[in-house]
Amino acid sequence: MKWGTYLLGLLVLLFLGLQLAPNELPEVHIYNSGDLIQSGLVNEDVAALLKTACYDCHSNETKYPWYAKVAPSSWLVAKDVREGREALNFSRWEELDLMQQLGKLDDVAIEVDEGRMPMDIYVKMHREAKLTDAQRELIVAWAEDTMDRLVEDSEAYEEEQD
């Protein structure tokens, strides 16, 4: 009994100690002038899907859950959001050049089609982010159509210049 109490006390101390470790959650910005959805490339249905399934990690509009403020889960959340934004940040869409946008859209289509995104661990904690097959197809079709559209626009422009 005594040992059990000690052990519990030790665990509580350890847990409290963990809270002191510095951990910086990436900053949240709600208004982003270069945002993808504001760029007019996304219809309402797809925009809603991107917001619920992608934007927590792939934008500056992260909605942090309560466990993002408690170590050690906060470390994982911080890491995933940081890495997610680094790989693709929809809030900074307009900063990408045409070629980069095409590359990112192609990645979106591939990752969503093959079921690698949204990540399993994220969906476990955010049931609303779970995509049905139809929703996946909608995102993939949108990404591929948008790629074609961007190329057509730029080609039309090039012809005007000739």
Next chain:
Amino acid sequence: MKKLLLIPALALTVFLFLQATSKEAIETTIIAVEFDNEIPAHVKAVIDQKCYGCHNAESKNEKGKKKLDWDDFESSRRAKQLATMAKINETLIEGEMPPAKFLESKPEGKLSPEELQTLLDWSAGKKRAPKQ
């Protein structure tokens, strides 16, 4: 005499049909076919020598094949090609290809500065139309 009339009549018919196709559509197709879909020979030479070994349809290197398959590239639609080129460009700038591990056992696989430049120039692709 009847036969002689047939030729201008036929020409006129063809001419009328051509009016139905918009000029814009014709120009776009020509540009896409003639200039865009093929890799220039000097670029292809580098690819064949330094990339194709792992990045082909029959490759035993599953990861390499999945990431990029040159046999698939030329038959892909234009937007897909450009997307692939963008990712190639990024990979080359980061110095991630050919992989360091591969070069340990095959140092002659390294891209020369000229070869790297050739691939970078080609994969830089096109610029976006400025916003109107």
